[in-house]
Amino acid sequence: MNQTNEIGKLFLTGADCFILALEKHNRLQGAVGNTCRYVVELEGRLDAEAFKKKINQDTIILQLSALSIAKTGLFFKPRWQLNPVKEIEVTEHKGDVLIPDTVLQKQFTIEQPGLFSFDIVQRTNGNSCLILSWHHLLMDGYGAVLLLKRISNSAKEIMLSDEEPKVNFNFKNIREAAKAKFFIDRTSKKELSSIGSTKEYKTVNQKIKVIQFTQEETKQIENNAAVLGAKFGLSPFYLACSARGVKQILQERKVPVTNFWVPVPQNTRKKGALGPLLSNHISFLFYRIANAELNSLKECVSSLNNQMVNQIRNALPKAYGILQGFLKRVPSSFYYQLIKGPQGKSLASFLFTVAEEHPQELLEFEGLKVLNALSLPPNNFKPGLTFAFMRFNNCLQIMLLYFGEVLSEKEITNLEKQLKNELITGQDL
Amino acid sequence: MDKKFSQQDICNELIDYIKSNIADNRILISKETPFNQIGLDSSSIIELVLFIERKFNVSISEGDLVPDNLKSVEALARCTHKYI
Numbered sequence: 001m002n003q004t005n006e007i008g009k010l011f012l013t014g015a016d017c018f019i020l021a022l023e024k025h026n027r028l029q030g031a032v033g034n035t036c037r038y039v040v041e042l043e044g045r046l047d048a049e050a051f052k053k054k055i056n057q058d059t060i061i062l063q064l065s066a067l068s069i070a071k072t073g074l075f076f077k078p079r080w081q082l083n084p085v086k087e088i089e090v091t092e093h094k095g096d097v098l099i100p101d102t103v104l105q106k107q108f109t110i111e112q113p114g115l116f117s118f119d120i121v122q123r124t125n126g127n128s129c130l131i132l133s134w135h136h137l138l139m140d141g142y143g144a145v146l147l148l149k150r151i152s153n154s155a156k157e158i159m160l161s162d163e164e165p166k167v168n169f170n171f172k173n174i175r176e177a178a179k180a181k182f183f184i185d186r187t188s189k190k191e192l193s194s195i196g197s198t199k200e201y202k203t204v205n206q207k208i209k210v211i212q213f214t215q216e217e218t219k220q221i222e223n224n225a226a227v228l229g230a231k232f233g234l235s236p237f238y239l240a241c242s243a244r245g246v247k248q249i250l251q252e253r254k255v256p257v258t259n260f261w262v263p264v265p266q267n268t269r270k271k272g273a274l275g276p277l278l279s280n281h282i283s284f285l286f287y288r289i290a291n292a293e294l295n296s297l298k299e300c301v302s303s304l305n306n307q308m309v310n311q312i313r314n315a316l317p318k319a320y321g322i323l324q325g326f327l328k329r330v331p332s333s334f335y336y337q338l339i340k341g342p343q344g345k346s347l348a349s350f351l352f353t354v355a356e357e358h359p360q361e362l363l364e365f366e367g368l369k370v371l372n373a374l375s376l377p378p379n380n381f382k383p384g385l386t387f388a389f390m391r392f393n394n395c396l397q398i399m400l401l402y403f404g405e406v407l408s409e410k411e412i413t414n415l416e417k418q419l420k421n422e423l424i425t426g427q428d429l
Numbered sequence: 430m431d432k433k434f435s436q437q438d439i440c441n442e443l444i445d446y447i448k449s450n451i452a453d454n455r456i457l458i459s460k461e462t463p464f465n466q467i468g469l470d471s472s473s474i475i476e477l478v479l480f481i482e483r484k485f486n487v488s489i490s491e492g493d494l495v496p497d498n499l500k501s502v503e504a505l506a507r508c509t510h511k512y513i
Contacts, residue, residue: 222496231494232478233471271468272453285472312475356468 012069012078012137013164014324015268015280019137020069020078021335022380023110034136035106037376038144039099039129042368046128048120051366052090055118055151060160062088064147064278067138069110077328080278083113093121099131104206108135116147127371136378139278141355142267144375145362146277154361159275167325177326180319183311187288191258194349195246196382197406204381205404210374211416213396217424221396224426228301235354235389236304239264239287240297241422242387244429245415246350247294249407252414260289260349266317267356283317283324297428351386353377358392374399381406396423434485434513439506446480447502460503474499481505487512 012020023034055061062085070081093100103119116134123129132144139147149155167173213221225237243260250257265282269275285308293303311317327335358373372392376399379386384406388399398419400412407415418429440460447458451473458467464474478499482488487509498508 226496230471231491232474232499235471266472270453271451271473272456274453274455308471309475309479312472313479317472354470356470 010080010161010163010278012080012328013279013281014167014321014326014328015140015282016137017078017328017330017332017335018324019280020110020332023137024332024336034378034380035108036134036136036141036144036378037099037103037374038132038141038148039372039374039376040132040148040362040365040370041372042128042130042365043371044128044368045122045126046120046130046366046368048090048092051118051120051130052088054366055088055090058150060150060158061147064138064160065116066113067115067278068113069137071111074331075329078332086113088114088118090118090120093119094124095121096123096125097121098129098208098210103131103133104208106133108133110135110137128368130365136280140265140267140280140282141353141375141377142269142281143277143279145356145359146275148362148365149274149359150277152362152365154359155274157274158277159273161278162276164279164325167322169326173322173326176315176319177323179314180316180323183316184286184320187286188261188347192261192349193250193255193257193259193291194383195249195385195406197384199405201381201405204384204406206379207402207404207412208376209400209402209412209416211398211400211419213420213423215394218391218394218396220426221423224423225301228298228426229305230301231305232308235264236301236308237423238354238387238389239304239352240300241419242350242352243289243300244294244297244422245418246385247291248418248429249411249415252411257291257294259291260287260294261347262287262289262350262352263348264352264354268317268321283321285311285317295428297422297426348383350383351377351380353386353388355388355390357390363393372397376401379403434510436506436510439481439485439509439513440502442484443477443481443502443506446477446484451476458502460506461501463501464499477505481509485509485513 063082065088066083066085067080068083070079072078100121108115115138119131121129134144146158150158222234225234228237230237247257263284263286265284268281268283287304287307293300355375363370374397375390377386377388379401381403384403386401390397402412421429444458452458452467456467478489493508498504
Protein backbone atom coordinates (compact mmCIF):
# COMPACT_ATOMS: atom_id res chain seq x y z
CA MET A 1 0.00 0.00 0.00
CA ASN A 2 1.15 3.54 -0.72
CA GLN A 3 1.05 4.74 2.84
CA THR A 4 1.16 8.45 2.38
CA ASN A 5 -1.58 8.67 -0.25
CA GLU A 6 -3.92 5.94 0.85
CA ILE A 7 -4.03 6.58 4.58
CA GLY A 8 -6.96 8.94 4.26
CA LYS A 9 -9.09 6.25 2.67
CA LEU A 10 -8.34 3.42 5.03
CA PHE A 11 -11.17 1.56 6.67
CA LEU A 12 -11.08 1.01 10.39
CA THR A 13 -10.17 -2.47 11.55
CA GLY A 14 -12.64 -4.77 13.25
CA ALA A 15 -11.02 -3.98 16.58
CA ASP A 16 -11.32 -0.24 15.87
CA CYS A 17 -15.07 -0.66 15.34
CA PHE A 18 -15.35 -2.35 18.73
CA ILE A 19 -13.58 0.63 20.29
CA LEU A 20 -15.89 2.96 18.39
CA ALA A 21 -18.84 1.22 20.06
CA LEU A 22 -17.09 1.56 23.44
CA GLU A 23 -16.77 5.28 22.71
CA LYS A 24 -20.56 5.54 22.96
CA HIS A 25 -20.40 3.72 26.30
CA ASN A 26 -17.82 6.20 27.60
CA ARG A 27 -19.73 9.25 26.39
CA LEU A 28 -22.84 8.03 28.15
CA GLN A 29 -20.85 7.72 31.38
CA GLY A 30 -19.20 11.12 31.00
CA ALA A 31 -15.81 9.52 31.42
CA VAL A 32 -12.39 9.81 29.81
CA GLY A 33 -12.33 6.11 29.15
CA ASN A 34 -10.75 5.83 25.72
CA THR A 35 -7.51 7.70 26.33
CA CYS A 36 -4.22 5.78 26.52
CA ARG A 37 -0.85 7.00 27.70
CA TYR A 38 2.78 5.99 27.46
CA VAL A 39 4.98 7.62 30.05
CA VAL A 40 8.76 7.77 29.64
CA GLU A 41 10.91 9.06 32.50
CA LEU A 42 14.21 10.42 31.24
CA GLU A 43 17.51 11.20 32.89
CA GLY A 44 18.20 14.81 32.04
CA ARG A 45 16.20 17.54 30.40
CA LEU A 46 14.30 16.91 27.21
CA ASP A 47 14.25 20.13 25.22
CA ALA A 48 10.59 20.74 24.34
CA GLU A 49 11.31 23.07 21.42
CA ALA A 50 13.82 20.71 19.85
CA PHE A 51 11.44 17.80 20.31
CA LYS A 52 8.56 19.75 18.80
CA LYS A 53 10.71 20.71 15.83
CA LYS A 54 11.74 17.10 15.28
CA ILE A 55 8.25 15.62 15.25
CA ASN A 56 6.95 18.37 13.00
CA GLN A 57 9.57 17.49 10.40
CA ASP A 58 8.27 13.94 10.10
CA THR A 59 5.58 13.71 7.41
CA ILE A 60 4.27 10.39 8.69
CA ILE A 61 3.78 11.77 12.20
CA LEU A 62 2.14 14.89 10.79
CA GLN A 63 -0.26 12.79 8.76
CA LEU A 64 -1.07 10.70 11.82
CA SER A 65 -1.99 13.89 13.64
CA ALA A 66 -4.23 14.97 10.76
CA LEU A 67 -6.47 11.89 10.93
CA SER A 68 -10.05 11.82 12.18
CA ILE A 69 -13.06 9.59 11.69
CA ALA A 70 -14.85 10.30 8.44
CA LYS A 71 -18.57 10.90 8.43
CA THR A 72 -20.13 7.92 6.70
CA GLY A 73 -23.66 6.76 6.15
CA LEU A 74 -25.45 4.14 8.19
CA PHE A 75 -24.21 0.61 7.47
CA PHE A 76 -21.14 1.96 5.68
CA LYS A 77 -17.82 0.72 7.02
CA PRO A 78 -16.17 3.43 9.17
CA ARG A 79 -13.00 4.87 7.72
CA TRP A 80 -10.29 7.39 8.38
CA GLN A 81 -10.17 10.86 6.89
CA LEU A 82 -7.02 12.87 6.28
CA ASN A 83 -7.49 16.55 7.16
CA PRO A 84 -5.17 19.47 6.37
CA VAL A 85 -1.91 19.02 8.23
CA LYS A 86 -1.29 21.38 11.15
CA GLU A 87 1.65 21.83 13.46
CA ILE A 88 1.75 19.41 16.39
CA GLU A 89 2.01 21.20 19.72
CA VAL A 90 4.13 19.96 22.60
CA THR A 91 3.02 21.22 26.01
CA GLU A 92 5.56 21.74 28.73
CA HIS A 93 4.78 21.38 32.44
CA LYS A 94 6.78 21.57 35.63
CA GLY A 95 6.45 19.34 38.66
CA ASP A 96 6.91 15.92 40.17
CA VAL A 97 3.41 14.46 39.91
CA LEU A 98 3.51 11.38 37.69
CA ILE A 99 0.93 12.82 35.27
CA PRO A 100 -0.33 16.40 35.71
CA ASP A 101 -4.05 16.59 36.18
CA THR A 102 -4.60 18.54 32.96
CA VAL A 103 -2.98 15.68 31.07
CA LEU A 104 -4.85 13.02 33.03
CA GLN A 105 -8.22 14.55 32.25
CA LYS A 106 -7.39 15.12 28.58
CA GLN A 107 -9.97 13.93 26.08
CA PHE A 108 -9.76 13.53 22.35
CA THR A 109 -12.65 13.92 19.93
CA ILE A 110 -12.55 11.31 17.23
CA GLU A 111 -14.42 13.49 14.75
CA GLN A 112 -11.60 16.03 14.86
CA PRO A 113 -7.91 15.68 13.98
CA GLY A 114 -5.27 15.68 16.71
CA LEU A 115 -5.90 12.26 18.22
CA PHE A 116 -2.61 12.20 20.06
CA SER A 117 -0.53 14.70 22.01
CA PHE A 118 2.86 15.06 23.63
CA ASP A 119 3.44 16.60 27.03
CA ILE A 120 6.84 17.08 28.63
CA VAL A 121 7.02 17.43 32.39
CA GLN A 122 10.24 19.00 33.63
CA ARG A 123 11.01 17.48 37.03
CA THR A 124 12.48 19.54 39.84
CA ASN A 125 15.58 17.33 39.94
CA GLY A 126 16.50 18.19 36.34
CA ASN A 127 14.98 15.08 34.79
CA SER A 128 12.10 15.01 32.33
CA CYS A 129 9.06 12.96 31.62
CA LEU A 130 7.58 12.53 28.16
CA ILE A 131 3.89 11.63 28.08
CA LEU A 132 2.35 10.43 24.86
CA SER A 133 -1.45 10.50 25.14
CA TRP A 134 -3.72 9.22 22.42
CA HIS A 135 -7.26 8.12 21.64
CA HIS A 136 -7.44 4.34 21.63
CA LEU A 137 -9.06 4.41 18.21
CA LEU A 138 -5.91 5.81 16.60
CA MET A 139 -3.61 3.02 17.71
CA ASP A 140 -3.07 0.38 20.35
CA GLY A 141 -0.20 0.19 22.84
CA TYR A 142 2.02 -1.63 20.37
CA GLY A 143 1.41 1.10 17.81
CA ALA A 144 2.35 3.77 20.34
CA VAL A 145 5.69 2.09 20.97
CA LEU A 146 6.25 1.99 17.21
CA LEU A 147 5.59 5.73 17.12
CA LEU A 148 8.22 6.29 19.81
CA LYS A 149 10.64 4.07 17.91
CA ARG A 150 10.08 6.12 14.80
CA ILE A 151 10.74 9.37 16.66
CA SER A 152 13.89 7.95 18.23
CA ASN A 153 15.06 6.56 14.84
CA SER A 154 15.60 3.20 16.49
CA ALA A 155 13.53 1.51 13.80
CA LYS A 156 13.88 2.89 10.30
CA GLU A 157 11.05 1.15 8.50
CA ILE A 158 7.94 1.48 10.57
CA MET A 159 4.87 0.52 8.54
CA LEU A 160 2.28 3.18 9.20
CA SER A 161 -0.78 1.43 7.92
CA ASP A 162 -2.05 -1.59 6.13
CA GLU A 163 -5.47 -2.62 4.92
CA GLU A 164 -6.90 -5.32 7.15
CA PRO A 165 -7.56 -8.54 5.19
CA LYS A 166 -11.19 -8.70 4.16
CA VAL A 167 -13.37 -11.18 6.03
CA ASN A 168 -15.27 -13.03 3.34
CA PHE A 169 -18.88 -13.80 4.01
CA ASN A 170 -18.69 -17.57 3.53
CA PHE A 171 -19.86 -20.57 5.49
CA LYS A 172 -16.53 -21.18 7.19
CA ASN A 173 -16.26 -17.61 8.48
CA ILE A 174 -19.90 -17.49 9.52
CA ARG A 175 -19.33 -20.66 11.52
CA GLU A 176 -16.21 -19.17 13.15
CA ALA A 177 -17.96 -15.90 13.99
CA ALA A 178 -20.88 -17.83 15.46
CA LYS A 179 -18.45 -19.93 17.50
CA ALA A 180 -16.96 -16.75 18.97
CA LYS A 181 -20.36 -15.19 19.65
CA PHE A 182 -21.68 -18.32 21.38
CA PHE A 183 -18.52 -18.58 23.44
CA ILE A 184 -18.81 -14.98 24.61
CA ASP A 185 -22.51 -15.41 25.40
CA ARG A 186 -21.90 -18.62 27.29
CA THR A 187 -18.99 -17.35 29.35
CA SER A 188 -20.59 -13.98 30.15
CA LYS A 189 -23.99 -15.28 31.21
CA LYS A 190 -25.42 -14.38 34.63
CA GLU A 191 -24.62 -14.20 37.39
CA LEU A 192 -21.65 -11.87 37.17
CA SER A 193 -20.15 -9.51 39.71
CA SER A 194 -18.37 -6.29 38.92
CA ILE A 195 -16.27 -3.72 40.73
CA GLY A 196 -18.29 -1.04 38.93
CA SER A 197 -20.63 1.13 40.85
CA THR A 198 -24.37 1.00 40.14
CA LYS A 199 -24.57 4.76 40.66
CA GLU A 200 -24.66 7.23 37.82
CA TYR A 201 -22.18 10.08 37.64
CA LYS A 202 -22.03 13.07 35.34
CA THR A 203 -18.23 13.10 35.43
CA VAL A 204 -15.69 10.83 37.07
CA ASN A 205 -12.26 11.44 38.56
CA GLN A 206 -9.43 9.39 36.99
CA LYS A 207 -6.57 8.19 39.22
CA ILE A 208 -3.47 6.04 38.86
CA LYS A 209 -1.40 4.04 41.32
CA VAL A 210 1.87 2.41 40.29
CA ILE A 211 3.20 -0.61 42.18
CA GLN A 212 6.85 -1.44 41.51
CA PHE A 213 8.82 -4.58 42.22
CA THR A 214 12.57 -5.11 42.33
CA GLN A 215 14.39 -7.52 40.02
CA GLU A 216 14.64 -10.04 42.85
CA GLU A 217 10.93 -9.78 43.60
CA THR A 218 10.13 -10.10 39.91
CA LYS A 219 12.21 -13.28 39.70
CA GLN A 220 10.39 -14.63 42.74
CA ILE A 221 7.05 -13.84 41.12
CA GLU A 222 8.11 -15.81 38.03
CA ASN A 223 9.03 -18.78 40.20
CA ASN A 224 5.72 -18.60 42.06
CA ALA A 225 3.78 -18.51 38.81
CA ALA A 226 5.37 -21.76 37.65
CA VAL A 227 4.81 -23.48 41.01
CA LEU A 228 1.16 -22.45 41.00
CA GLY A 229 0.55 -23.90 37.56
CA ALA A 230 1.02 -21.00 35.13
CA LYS A 231 2.85 -23.29 32.77
CA PHE A 232 3.17 -21.13 29.69
CA GLY A 233 3.68 -17.65 31.06
CA LEU A 234 2.82 -15.31 33.85
CA SER A 235 -0.52 -13.80 32.85
CA PRO A 236 -2.77 -16.41 34.58
CA PHE A 237 -0.93 -15.72 37.83
CA TYR A 238 -1.26 -11.97 37.40
CA LEU A 239 -4.95 -12.29 36.58
CA ALA A 240 -5.63 -14.63 39.48
CA CYS A 241 -4.09 -12.19 41.96
CA SER A 242 -6.03 -9.29 40.42
CA ALA A 243 -9.34 -11.17 40.55
CA ARG A 244 -8.80 -12.20 44.16
CA GLY A 245 -8.05 -8.58 44.99
CA VAL A 246 -11.35 -7.49 43.48
CA LYS A 247 -13.20 -10.24 45.33
CA GLN A 248 -11.71 -9.07 48.60
CA ILE A 249 -12.89 -5.51 47.97
CA LEU A 250 -16.41 -6.67 47.19
CA GLN A 251 -16.52 -8.89 50.25
CA GLU A 252 -15.45 -6.02 52.46
CA ARG A 253 -18.25 -3.97 50.95
CA LYS A 254 -20.58 -6.86 51.85
CA VAL A 255 -21.45 -7.26 48.19
CA PRO A 256 -22.21 -10.89 47.24
CA VAL A 257 -19.65 -12.24 44.78
CA THR A 258 -20.81 -14.59 42.05
CA ASN A 259 -18.52 -14.95 39.03
CA PHE A 260 -16.15 -12.66 37.20
CA TRP A 261 -15.91 -12.14 33.48
CA VAL A 262 -12.73 -10.55 32.15
CA PRO A 263 -11.76 -9.89 28.53
CA VAL A 264 -7.98 -9.75 27.99
CA PRO A 265 -6.62 -8.10 24.83
CA GLN A 266 -4.11 -9.92 22.62
CA ASN A 267 -1.93 -8.26 19.99
CA THR A 268 -2.56 -9.93 16.64
CA ARG A 269 0.55 -8.64 14.91
CA LYS A 270 3.53 -10.97 14.66
CA LYS A 271 6.13 -10.60 17.41
CA GLY A 272 8.67 -7.93 16.56
CA ALA A 273 6.57 -6.57 13.67
CA LEU A 274 7.32 -3.01 12.64
CA GLY A 275 3.73 -2.24 11.92
CA PRO A 276 1.06 -1.41 11.24
CA LEU A 277 1.25 1.57 13.61
CA LEU A 278 -2.21 2.94 12.82
CA SER A 279 -5.36 1.38 14.21
CA ASN A 280 -5.96 -1.44 16.65
CA HIS A 281 -4.79 -4.93 15.87
CA ILE A 282 -6.11 -6.86 18.80
CA SER A 283 -8.28 -9.81 19.61
CA PHE A 284 -9.30 -11.11 23.01
CA LEU A 285 -9.21 -14.03 25.36
CA PHE A 286 -12.27 -14.17 27.63
CA TYR A 287 -12.11 -15.59 31.13
CA ARG A 288 -14.95 -16.61 33.37
CA ILE A 289 -13.75 -17.00 36.93
CA ALA A 290 -16.11 -18.87 39.22
CA ASN A 291 -16.49 -17.67 42.80
CA ALA A 292 -15.29 -21.02 44.18
CA GLU A 293 -12.08 -20.78 42.14
CA LEU A 294 -11.35 -17.40 43.68
CA ASN A 295 -10.91 -18.97 47.12
CA SER A 296 -7.57 -20.51 46.23
CA LEU A 297 -4.72 -18.92 44.29
CA LYS A 298 -3.60 -22.30 42.95
CA GLU A 299 -7.08 -23.26 41.78
CA CYS A 300 -7.61 -19.89 40.18
CA VAL A 301 -4.29 -19.99 38.31
CA SER A 302 -4.99 -23.54 37.16
CA SER A 303 -8.46 -22.63 35.89
CA LEU A 304 -7.19 -19.58 34.01
CA ASN A 305 -4.33 -21.59 32.52
CA ASN A 306 -6.76 -24.23 31.27
CA GLN A 307 -9.15 -21.64 29.88
CA MET A 308 -6.30 -19.99 27.99
CA VAL A 309 -5.15 -23.29 26.51
CA ASN A 310 -8.68 -24.27 25.47
CA GLN A 311 -9.38 -20.96 23.79
CA ILE A 312 -6.14 -21.09 21.82
CA ARG A 313 -6.66 -24.78 20.97
CA ASN A 314 -10.08 -23.85 19.58
CA ALA A 315 -8.67 -20.81 17.74
CA LEU A 316 -11.06 -18.48 19.53
CA PRO A 317 -9.01 -15.30 19.24
CA LYS A 318 -8.97 -15.77 15.47
CA ALA A 319 -12.71 -16.53 15.47
CA TYR A 320 -13.35 -13.37 17.46
CA GLY A 321 -11.33 -11.45 14.88
CA ILE A 322 -13.67 -12.79 12.18
CA LEU A 323 -16.70 -11.75 14.25
CA GLN A 324 -15.21 -8.26 14.64
CA GLY A 325 -14.74 -8.16 10.88
CA PHE A 326 -18.40 -8.99 10.27
CA LEU A 327 -19.53 -6.33 12.71
CA LYS A 328 -17.77 -3.49 10.88
CA ARG A 329 -20.95 -2.41 9.11
CA VAL A 330 -23.05 -2.43 12.27
CA PRO A 331 -23.81 1.16 13.39
CA SER A 332 -21.95 1.99 16.64
CA SER A 333 -25.14 2.52 18.64
CA PHE A 334 -26.43 -0.91 17.80
CA TYR A 335 -22.96 -2.46 18.24
CA TYR A 336 -22.93 -0.94 21.72
CA GLN A 337 -26.24 -2.62 22.50
CA LEU A 338 -24.67 -5.94 21.53
CA ILE A 339 -21.65 -5.51 23.79
CA LYS A 340 -23.21 -4.07 26.90
CA GLY A 341 -23.85 -7.29 28.64
CA PRO A 342 -25.74 -8.70 31.55
CA GLN A 343 -24.62 -5.94 33.87
CA GLY A 344 -26.53 -3.44 31.79
CA LYS A 345 -23.79 -0.90 31.42
CA SER A 346 -20.66 -2.85 32.15
CA LEU A 347 -19.68 -5.98 30.35
CA ALA A 348 -16.49 -6.79 32.25
CA SER A 349 -16.10 -7.31 35.98
CA PHE A 350 -12.87 -5.33 35.80
CA LEU A 351 -10.30 -4.75 33.09
CA PHE A 352 -6.92 -6.38 32.77
CA THR A 353 -4.00 -6.19 30.38
CA VAL A 354 -0.38 -7.24 30.15
CA ALA A 355 1.74 -4.93 28.03
CA GLU A 356 4.97 -5.94 26.30
CA GLU A 357 8.16 -5.11 28.13
CA HIS A 358 9.57 -1.67 27.26
CA PRO A 359 11.86 -2.42 24.29
CA GLN A 360 15.65 -2.53 24.52
CA GLU A 361 15.85 -0.17 21.51
CA LEU A 362 14.15 2.53 23.58
CA LEU A 363 16.34 2.38 26.68
CA GLU A 364 17.73 5.62 25.34
CA PHE A 365 15.48 8.32 23.89
CA GLU A 366 16.67 11.55 22.26
CA GLY A 367 20.11 11.04 23.77
CA LEU A 368 18.75 10.61 27.30
CA LYS A 369 18.76 7.44 29.36
CA VAL A 370 15.26 6.08 30.00
CA LEU A 371 14.80 5.59 33.73
CA ASN A 372 11.35 4.07 33.55
CA ALA A 373 8.40 3.57 31.21
CA LEU A 374 4.73 2.92 31.84
CA SER A 375 2.10 1.84 29.36
CA LEU A 376 -1.26 3.03 30.66
CA PRO A 377 -4.25 1.55 28.85
CA PRO A 378 -7.65 3.21 28.78
CA ASN A 379 -9.78 2.75 31.86
CA ASN A 380 -13.40 2.48 30.86
CA PHE A 381 -16.12 3.54 33.27
CA LYS A 382 -17.87 1.34 33.99
CA PRO A 383 -16.40 -0.91 35.42
CA GLY A 384 -13.78 1.69 36.30
CA LEU A 385 -10.80 -0.41 37.43
CA THR A 386 -8.00 -1.59 35.14
CA PHE A 387 -4.99 -3.70 36.13
CA ALA A 388 -2.08 -3.14 33.74
CA PHE A 389 1.06 -5.25 34.11
CA MET A 390 4.30 -4.37 32.42
CA ARG A 391 8.03 -4.92 32.87
CA PHE A 392 10.76 -2.37 32.59
CA ASN A 393 14.37 -3.51 32.76
CA ASN A 394 13.35 -6.90 34.20
CA CYS A 395 11.29 -5.28 36.94
CA LEU A 396 7.54 -5.83 37.13
CA GLN A 397 5.23 -2.85 37.51
CA ILE A 398 1.50 -2.84 38.05
CA MET A 399 -0.49 0.20 37.07
CA LEU A 400 -3.86 0.43 38.79
CA LEU A 401 -6.11 2.78 36.88
CA TYR A 402 -9.29 3.62 38.74
CA PHE A 403 -11.84 6.27 39.44
CA GLY A 404 -12.31 7.86 42.83
CA GLU A 405 -16.03 7.14 42.47
CA VAL A 406 -15.36 3.40 42.12
CA LEU A 407 -12.63 2.75 44.71
CA SER A 408 -11.69 4.59 47.85
CA GLU A 409 -8.06 5.28 48.72
CA LYS A 410 -8.30 2.78 51.57
CA GLU A 411 -9.50 0.10 49.14
CA ILE A 412 -6.66 0.86 46.76
CA THR A 413 -4.11 0.68 49.59
CA ASN A 414 -5.47 -2.69 50.70
CA LEU A 415 -5.55 -3.92 47.12
CA GLU A 416 -1.92 -2.94 46.70
CA LYS A 417 -0.94 -4.82 49.87
CA GLN A 418 -2.79 -7.93 48.80
CA LEU A 419 -1.35 -7.90 45.28
CA LYS A 420 2.21 -7.48 46.54
CA ASN A 421 1.80 -10.17 49.14
CA GLU A 422 0.25 -12.80 46.90
CA LEU A 423 2.56 -12.16 43.95
CA ILE A 424 5.76 -12.24 46.01
CA THR A 425 4.86 -15.08 48.36
CA GLY A 426 2.67 -17.11 46.01
CA GLN A 427 0.47 -17.81 49.03
CA ASP A 428 -3.19 -17.01 49.59
CA LEU A 429 -3.47 -13.96 51.79
CA MET B 430 5.94 -46.81 8.24
CA ASP B 431 6.13 -43.67 10.39
CA LYS B 432 9.17 -41.51 9.86
CA LYS B 433 11.38 -41.21 12.93
CA PHE B 434 12.04 -37.55 13.58
CA SER B 435 15.36 -36.41 15.00
CA GLN B 436 15.64 -33.61 17.51
CA GLN B 437 17.03 -31.44 14.73
CA ASP B 438 13.98 -32.17 12.57
CA ILE B 439 11.78 -30.99 15.39
CA CYS B 440 13.89 -27.85 15.82
CA ASN B 441 13.57 -27.09 12.11
CA GLU B 442 9.80 -27.54 12.15
CA LEU B 443 9.47 -25.29 15.19
CA ILE B 444 11.61 -22.57 13.68
CA ASP B 445 9.60 -22.72 10.44
CA TYR B 446 6.35 -22.49 12.37
CA ILE B 447 7.55 -19.55 14.45
CA LYS B 448 8.71 -17.69 11.35
CA SER B 449 5.46 -18.36 9.48
CA ASN B 450 2.97 -17.77 12.23
CA ILE B 451 4.33 -16.05 15.28
CA ALA B 452 7.39 -13.88 14.73
CA ASP B 453 8.15 -11.22 12.15
CA ASN B 454 10.52 -12.17 9.30
CA ARG B 455 13.16 -9.76 10.56
CA ILE B 456 13.59 -11.64 13.82
CA LEU B 457 16.58 -13.96 13.83
CA ILE B 458 15.71 -17.23 15.49
CA SER B 459 18.09 -20.03 16.30
CA LYS B 460 17.34 -23.12 18.31
CA GLU B 461 19.10 -21.59 21.30
CA THR B 462 17.35 -18.19 21.20
CA PRO B 463 15.34 -17.77 24.41
CA PHE B 464 11.64 -17.34 23.64
CA ASN B 465 11.41 -14.31 25.90
CA GLN B 466 14.08 -12.63 23.77
CA ILE B 467 11.90 -13.02 20.68
CA GLY B 468 8.97 -11.64 22.67
CA LEU B 469 6.96 -14.86 22.76
CA ASP B 470 4.22 -14.61 25.37
CA SER B 471 1.98 -17.21 27.04
CA SER B 472 -0.36 -17.59 24.10
CA SER B 473 2.52 -17.97 21.62
CA ILE B 474 4.05 -20.77 23.69
CA ILE B 475 0.72 -22.54 23.93
CA GLU B 476 0.43 -22.27 20.15
CA LEU B 477 3.83 -23.90 19.81
CA VAL B 478 2.96 -26.77 22.11
CA LEU B 479 -0.33 -27.35 20.29
CA PHE B 480 1.53 -27.28 16.97
CA ILE B 481 4.02 -29.87 18.24
CA GLU B 482 1.21 -32.13 19.42
CA ARG B 483 -0.59 -31.93 16.08
CA LYS B 484 2.50 -32.19 13.90
CA PHE B 485 4.13 -35.10 15.65
CA ASN B 486 0.99 -36.73 16.99
CA VAL B 487 2.18 -36.63 20.58
CA SER B 488 0.67 -35.51 23.83
CA ILE B 489 3.11 -33.77 26.15
CA SER B 490 2.39 -34.62 29.75
CA GLU B 491 1.58 -32.00 32.38
CA GLY B 492 4.79 -32.89 34.17
CA ASP B 493 6.88 -31.84 31.19
CA LEU B 494 5.14 -28.52 30.71
CA VAL B 495 7.65 -26.71 32.87
CA PRO B 496 9.58 -23.49 32.18
CA ASP B 497 12.85 -25.31 31.46
CA ASN B 498 11.22 -27.22 28.60
CA LEU B 499 9.42 -24.18 27.24
CA LYS B 500 12.22 -21.65 27.09
CA SER B 501 13.67 -22.19 23.60
CA VAL B 502 13.27 -24.21 20.41
CA GLU B 503 16.06 -26.55 21.51
CA ALA B 504 14.47 -27.15 24.93
CA LEU B 505 11.02 -27.81 23.48
CA ALA B 506 12.45 -30.08 20.80
CA ARG B 507 14.42 -32.08 23.38
CA CYS B 508 11.28 -32.55 25.46
CA THR B 509 9.20 -33.51 22.43
CA HIS B 510 11.74 -36.03 21.17
CA LYS B 511 11.18 -38.20 24.23
CA TYR B 512 7.63 -38.84 23.04
CA ILE B 513 8.52 -39.82 19.49
